[in-house]
Amino acid sequence: MIFRQTLVTLAENVSRSAKSIPPVKLAYKNMLRDPSVKYRSFPVPKLPNRTWPNNTITKAPRWLSTDLRDGNQSLPDPMSVEQKKEYFHKLVAIGFKEIEVSFPSASQTDFDFTRYAVENAPDDVNIQCLVQSREHLIKRTVEALTGAKKATIHTYLATSDLFREVVFNMSREEAIVKAVEATKLVRRLTKDDPNQQGTEWSYQFSPETFSDTPVEFAVEICEAVKAAWEPTAENPIIFNLPATVEMTTPNVYADQIEYFATHISEREKICISTHCHNDRGCGVAASELGVLAGADRVEGCLFGNGERTGNVDLVTVALNMYTQGVPPNLDFSDLTSLIEVVERCNKIPVSPRAPYGGDLVVCAFSGSHQDAIKKGFNLQEKKRAEGNQIWAIPYLPLDPKDIGRDYEAVIRVNSQSGKGGAAWVILRCLGLDLPRNLQIEFSTIVQDKADALGRELKADEISKLFRETYNYNNEFFNKIALLDYNVEKVGDDRRNLTGQVSIDGKVYDISGSGNGPVSSMIDALSNLFNIKFAVANYTEHSLGSGSSTQAASYILLNYRRDSDNQNAYQWGIGVTEDVSDASIKAIFSTVNNIVASGEVPLPESSQARAAGHA
Template sequence: MLAQPQSKYRPFPAVDLPDRQWPSRTLTRAPIWLSTDLRDGNQALFEPMNRERKLRLFHALVQIGFKEIEVGFPSASKTDFEIVRHLIEADLIPQDVTPMVITQLREDLVEQTVRSVRGARRVIVHFYNAIAPAWREIVFGMDVAQIIAMVQRHIALLRRLTDDAPETQWVLQYSPETFCMAELDVSLAVCNAAIEAWDAGPQRPMVVNLPTTVEVSTPNVFADQIEWMHRRLARREHIVLSVHPHNDRGTGVACAEQALLAGAQRVEGCLFGNGERSGNLDVVTLALNLYTQGIAPGLDFSDIAQVARIAEECTALPIHPRHPYVGDLVFTAFSGSHQDAIAKGFAAQAPDAPWRVPYLPIDPADLGRTYDSIVRVNSQSGKGGIAFLLQRDHGVVMPRRMQVEFSAIVQKLADASETELGSAEIWSVFARTYLAPATDGAMPAYRGHRLFDAPQGQGIALDVVLGDGTQRQLQGVGTGPIDATAAALGLPLRIDSYEERSLGTGADAQAMAIVEAAWPGVAGSRFGAGRDANIVTASVRAVFSAAARFGGFAQGQV
């Protein structure tokens, strides 16, 4: 039994704001976005990202369209310091992107932080310290006056250090950590002291960032806190008011949306909500929520599957199949009434009309998703039953997204034949679809390969037979056999994921390789599979299979 909450927990007090304005406002534009995936998100990982993964995710964030990116904690991490220096010295930060670095209030850490970003065109230095009563009394043993003096002293140090580097535009971000649990008059006093110490103005830009470090109240209370501060902050016209919601109560997105109504101009968060405890604000969800209301978010999620794959690979965190907008099953309906309504909605939807399909708040095509898996049925002919039969009878374990794709193919055949497909028929469909896909003679037939070392990586020589019977050898170089095969075929095939399986045991066991591939300009992804006693051969065959399923071998491509 749970403890009696009345004796252990207390409701968070409401804000005295009888003339609050935010409930009657409507959002009309997107906020300034800051990604904290490389810092806040990274420190929440069981295994923090290494240099390669961090740089890959940084470039992905730039591609998505983030103009402000928190790149790390260079005073606390040698890896972060080296990555920040590499980004600056190799000129990898676009002119319209501003990096942010965070530091605690300690003199040596501030000095190290400034050293890490010297030479940058523009940089945000993020100061933070906790101000709520439990932290003041239990953690630090400081009163409010001591906290204000500490903030002023460290900002004065930052001014002296940055005045010596006028080639960089320096921006201060001050975050009163635990703001959502602090007394509002204390928050205002500390923030105004920071604003005064930095001398915020047209030539000295500043961000005041108000976090829900740990969610303790309903989103409307947080909105009241933001509006209260918005009205009272000193030099408000020179301040960018930012919020950094966490998700302990599961309302991080709601807190951000209501905070924007209350005067916030900027939002910090992570892709898909990664972060400490229950996560940070989910930037993808908030951005696409705005999109469904007719507001351009300024972030490009038109190939949401590719963003998801990069995030999963860099963080080693899987995305839930029912995650809003991006989950593998989020556009899949099992309910008969849902299927019927969706089908009727598609039939009635005009290309130039406002989106009005029941149960689908967003057009999957806008996210690079296909319609193939939207309507599914359950039981044996559904995704789970098909996957079960293939695994039980043929040893094939399909990745979840492949299950969704293949179940749509099986269902179309079942509907056309008006009969249930058994295990043997399902295996036949699998083999025709993935192991030997039809190519109308345009697809070269694989006959063999030879691997060789190349200065740029792994080389491969493919022996193929073209549709007219001509034998040819194609060569390519890549990071491995799969990448080299795609290069040898001369196709713009992008391999998003790779998995290998063992079919059977013992000396006669075969290997199955499965690749997920994407093609520029084509919505969604396609899977390919290859089977052979040799895993490399199976992998090469899988690439041929995926390419054939795109039908991308036009004349002259090979």
């Protein structure tokens, strides 16, 4: 009853305190309380029978990299010619077959680089150039591409009501006439010109600002352009439908793509391309849904470079497909070298949190995450031994090794990390699969060290800390050295051990008994030090395989401290080719650590034999 009354009183006090707190009022210094007075929701196209939500991506689209054109134009410090050359060859090495290299009519530098691309591109790589719908600019662009094995002229015209009326003061009819005129000129200068027959010419038209264009008009102007170009199924016309400015949610963009794909005529003669910008942060999603809705090609940049918030990140789109079992036909198996080229040429760093490419995206600092990943790897190895190759690791949708990263970077340790993090590092660096109790103890030591330093601990620092803390293989403390020992069987379950140890150059006889070599050696050392050592935990496992296999032994000794007469515990580790030797090394690793701490006194020197008698 008293307890219940206490709870009631506490609840009443909390209630009164809450009522005394004044309500928080938002300042709204700049933002509007009601944004609907200034902004309108985007009108959704009428597509009651949409099919794209039921579709699945089963094959890679055609890819076009526009890093050297759209991406380069968006850089505060554009690439030099040498940087563009390096970038171009990297794109070819990755596997891009279509590359938009420049705006050759804009400058002599772009023109010269286009000539370089034409002269150095493999025969199966299509060189694409962008040009405004103006006669002299189109002629200059065709001149730049002359002699290419495969080339695409890309013209564009803004088609949204906003851009036509505000920027160009152009009616829909005038826009169609201008788009058709440009198309006919390109055709006359390329595929209809007898002197240009050595090149496989393609044509791309972009109704720029498609994302804000009424879908009916987008279809209408593209129908007129198609009629002027007269494409074939073998060499289709490319209609690039860009989200020049991302206006709304990705599902609406998918509706726009499906509307276009199902209303344009001669669909078999058309390649629908997406070109998504990232104003709302949905460029990847919009591109993926665009492919579901019928798009055949995806344009973008590596790691999402581009104007404003950037173009769609082609690395993310491609590797998203890869993790679903769909070959992207692009090779990102050395993602680190690709990042180096992109960062050097763009002079913009790839975000540490960029999907797949960021330094931190395959790293886990959280203790629970680390524990799950460690368990996942242990189970994965067992499944692989049984012939199951399917990747299934918690928090890791992609095997880091597939993109050229090692597992050492998967788990990184700071003061927030748990036992799994430090244990993972020790497993990867030393091959030691620590017992659970040792994991818990060592993780606390690592956390304290990270707290003291105020930073993450690197793998080599954790490894060194572990070896020092537990006197790994007696590497740091070796005051007591085993010289020789012998174990004799005396009955079904008893063993007698005799031997000699050296302490500060003096030899001591040791003897003890137990049910095996470990217990006999522990008893012998207990007799030597006149203190009771007891085994609280013993674990062993193999390291490596074949002729290089070693054994690792872990021993936890319980003893009574001389300083305060309290029970204490100490771990030790021994690693060698023989299991018995490893266990003995672990024992001496532990005892040496205890002696080095000063918690146990050394044996009386009167027990020592003459050193020369050993």
